Amino acid sequence: MDIEQAIKNIVSIDIFEEAKLKENFAGRPFYIDYEMLHMLVADSWKMKIKGLPHGSFLLAFYENEVSVHEALLLRVLKPVKLPTDVGVISSMVEYYKDNLKTSGKDNKLDDFTRYEFSFSGLECRILGTFYKDKNNSICFGADVENFYSANNYSVYKAREKVLELIVNFRDGHIIPGNGTDERIGFVRYSSSRRFQEDEKEVPVYVSPKDFLGKRTALFGMTRTGKSNTVKKIVQITQKIGNKAKYTHFSESDNDTESFVEDGVPKYPVGQIIFDINGEYANANMQDQGTAIFELYKGKVDRYSLMERNGEDFKIMKVNFYTDVLGGFELIKSSLRDDTSDYVNSFKMVDLIPPENEHDYSDKIRYGRKKAAYLCCLFSAGLIPPTNYKVYFEGNDNLNKLVQEDGKINPKNGITLKEATSWFTTIWEQSNSEFFEDYKKKKGHDWIDEDLKALLIFLTKKKNPTGRQNISGYLKLRKMKDLHTATNEKPFEEEIIEALAQGKIIIIDLSQGDPEIQKLYSERICSKIFNHSMGNFTRNKPNNFVQFYFEEAHNLFPKKEDKDMSDIYNRIAKEGAKLNLGLIYATQEVSSISSNILKNTQNWFIAHLNNEDEIKEIKKYYDFKDFTENLILFNATSDKGFIRMKTYSNSFVVPVHIDRFLADEIDLEELR
Numbered sequence: 001m002d003i004e005q006a007i008k009n010i011v012s013i014d015i016f017e018e019a020k021l022k023e024n025f026a027g028r029p030f031y032i033d034y035e036m037l038h039m040l041v042a043d044s045w046k047m048k049i050k051g052l053p054h055g056s057f058l059l060a061f062y063e064n065e066v067s068v069h070e071a072l073l074l075r076v077l078k079p080v081k082l083p084t085d086v087g088v089i090s091s092m093v094e095y096y097k098d099n100l101k102t103s104g105k106d107n108k109l110d111d112f113t114r115y116e117f118s119f120s121g122l123e124c125r126i127l128g129t130f131y132k133d134k135n136n137s138i139c140f141g142a143d144v145e146n147f148y149s150a151n152n153y154s155v156y157k158a159r160e161k162v163l164e165l166i167v168n169f170r171d172g173h174i175i176p177g178n179g180t181d182e183r184i185g186f187v188r189y190s191s192s193r194r195f196q197e198d199e200k201e202v203p204v205y206v207s208p209k210d211f212l213g214k215r216t217a218l219f220g221m222t223r224t225g226k227s228n229t230v231k232k233i234v235q236i237t238q239k240i241g242n243k244a245k246y247t248h249f250s251e252s253d254n255d256t257e258s259f260v261e262d263g264v265p266k267y268p269v270g271q272i273i274f275d276i277n278g279e280y281a282n283a284n285m286q287d288q289g290t291a292i293f294e295l296y297k298g299k300v301d302r303y304s305l306m307e308r309n310g311e312d313f314k315i316m317k318v319n320f321y322t323d324v325l326g327g328f329e330l331i332k333s334s335l336r337d338d339t340s341d342y343v344n345s346f347k348m349v350d351l352i353p354p355e356n357e358h359d360y361s362d363k364i365r366y367g368r369k370k371a372a373y374l375c376c377l378f379s380a381g382l383i384p385p386t387n388y389k390v391y392f393e394g395n396d397n398l399n400k401l402v403q404e405d406g407k408i409n410p411k412n413g414i415t416l417k418e419a420t421s422w423f424t425t426i427w428e429q430s431n432s433e434f435f436e437d438y439k440k441k442k443g444h445d446w447i448d449e450d451l452k453a454l455l456i457f458l459t460k461k462k463n464p465t466g467r468q469n470i471s472g473y474l475k476l477r478k479m480k481d482l483h484t485a486t487n488e489k490p491f492e493e494e495i496i497e498a499l500a501q502g503k504i505i506i507i508d509l510s511q512g513d514p515e516i517q518k519l520y521s522e523r524i525c526s527k528i529f530n531h532s533m534g535n536f537t538r539n540k541p542n543n544f545v546q547f548y549f550e551e552a553h554n555l556f557p558k559k560e561d562k563d564m565s566d567i568y569n570r571i572a573k574e575g576a577k578l579n580l581g582l583i584y585a586t587q588e589v590s591s592i593s594s595n596i597l598k599n600t601q602n603w604f605i606a607h608l609n610n611e612d613e614i615k616e617i618k619k620y621y622d623f624k625d626f627t628e629n630l631i632l633f634n635a636t637s638d639k640g641f642i643r644m645k646t647y648s649n650s651f652v653v654p655v656h657i658d659r660f661l662a663d664e665i666d667l668e669e670l671r
């Protein structure tokens with residue numbers, strides 16, 4: 001049966017008919033308020049319904065009036081005391097003291113006592129109410145509008161089709177069935193599955209619409225199945241992207257809707273994975289050929305930091321001489337933590353070309369600054385393009401200072417080597433008469449603040465006549481690995497184009513140190529963000545682009561970081577309007593900035609091993625009901641066992657995520 005049919009079948013279920021089967025009876029409530037319900041359960045009832053694991057879904061039906069169709073949705077939380085418990089406990093203890101057997105075949109309990117002992121109380125959270133509206137269709141409200149005295153209700157365990165309807169119920173009214181939903185896993189309540197193994201597997205579907213342009217978090221310790229879940233989401237996204245109505249942007253399109261009517265995206269969906277460990281970009285032994293690049297050949301472009309012999313990788317290098325601003329951004333990010341005075345002044349230099357073409361003086365000053373900056377790159381060992389020359393306005397007197405015959409004239413174009421020696425002489429002679437006279441005449445220095453910062457960096461001398469006593473341009477040597485002298489199209493432009501066509505881009509950062517990983521992911525994200533913002537402000541359409549980050553704690557701003565200009569904060573806050581989605585995985589929930597957490601709509605939580613992380617999770621949705629269970633973990637059987645809250649689902653559902661397997665990718669996806 002295909003998924004569409006399966007979903008249609010769920011929709012046709014009437015829980016008011018099908019949930020109230022005798023064999024699903026779980027107990028009778030004795031206390032009820034707006035949030036909690038306490039009920040009486042018996043061991044025999046529990047046996048019949050194959051147990052009541054923590055987190056399982058129950059339905060409490062109001063039974064007093066035939067015309068009222070109302071059922072409270074409950075989640076099993078923990079045992080609660082019954083008024084009769086004191087008597088039961090003391091009687092049980094008496095049996096123990098008398099060394100009388102209370103269990104097994106030849107136990108010594110009389111029928112009445114055995115009956116009394118078999119009851120217990122159970123506390124359940126009320127998650128909301130299912131009811132029928134005037135049109136007789138089933139709706140869900142995430143609270144309780146009214147409750148009657150407890151004796152009016154009977155509680156049933158939600159199983160099979162009824163459970164399927166509950167866990168796949170969306171948005172109050174919208175029930176899955178629009179043909180775009182995809183299976184992600186099946187309902188799983190607990191690590192132990194003695195009873196659950198006998199029960200029919202109940203599939204859980206997600207709406208890809210929940211992920212597109214939204215923020216999704218995957219939290220869990222290492223080896224708990226986060227990457228597997230990411231791969232499932234990539235697969236689901238790819239499937240819906242294939243259904244896009246148009247393959248290209250239409251120039252005349254000024255309709256800002258991102259979806260066509262049936263929840264299908266208008267344009268293909270681009271996906272970009274920042275692959276810190278290289279597990280998406282490279283063949284992965286442990287996962288038996290489930291590396292994304294192998295499965296989606298032809299749809300994937302892989303980028304690497306280094307040349308990869310014989311492998312189909314594009315190299316991410318920047319030509320620092322032609323992309324001056326882009327290169328300078330990389331340099332500034334790499335010097336972010338260097339706060340010495342002269343480095344700070346260097347980082348503050350403004351290399352943006354003057355806007356006003358006719359401001360001659362500004363243009364001349366900019367020309368000098370740019371040339372001095374390029375000399376710093378050259379001195380640091382970044383190879384310039386062949387026959388590269390710089391042109392800037394010097395001064396006849398200064399040219400003579402550099403060489404008696406004044407032959408090195410920057411106005412006519414000079415090599416970077418010549419320019420370096422030109423600037424070095426100028427700085428060393430900057431106390432000479434020419435500069436004093438200039439200042440007297442013009443009221444400002446020939447060497448302005450920006451040029452001064454660059455010349456200090458270039459000559460390694462803070463004092464023009466002093467010794468070389470700082471590192472200066474040597475600090476740029478690490479940029480050599482990021483630089484290329486070729487004149488190809490910048491790789492970010494290629495990436496943006498490929499994303500618009502709905503490709504999957506994998507950025508293999510596994511060969512870079514953490515600083516390089518940060519630099520690259522920030523740079524690429526900023527370029528994509530700015531491109532989308534440009535489209536947005538010009539009223540042009542943006543297709544959906546989904547960003548995937550593993551080990552997000554290494555890249556994202558820290559919790560205490562309130563810098564809203566940070567690119568990840570911006571994607572989290574403004575991404576929705578630009579159709580940019582964010583999917584991030586980490587084991588350190590507590591280190592993620594609250595701006596990002598607050599803007600996260602989809603949550604997948606696997607095992608977490610400490611209180612700090614759990615404390616953070618507790619603050620969101622109804623995860624507080626699961627905190628104790630999240631600490632428990634069985635390394636063999638619990639991989640992929642998560643608690644999931646998606647945007648359109650009103651409550652957390654415990655799910656075992658399906659394995660991402662190569663042979664399940666159908667040809668349709670690879671179209």
Ligand SMILES: Nc1ncnc2c1ncn2[C@@H]1O[C@H](COP(=O)(O)OP(=O)(O)OP(=O)(O)O)[C@@H](O)[C@H]1O
Nearest residue numbers: 221222223224225226227228286639640657658659
């Ligand atoms: N849903 C699942 N069902 C069964 N096994 C799974 C599932 N998800 C993952 N696994 C198994 O667990 C292993 C670890 O999974 P995965 O790499 O997805 O974890 P992770 O949390 O991303 O780990 P890391 O943080 O180390 O990257 C996989 O090799 C796979 O064999």
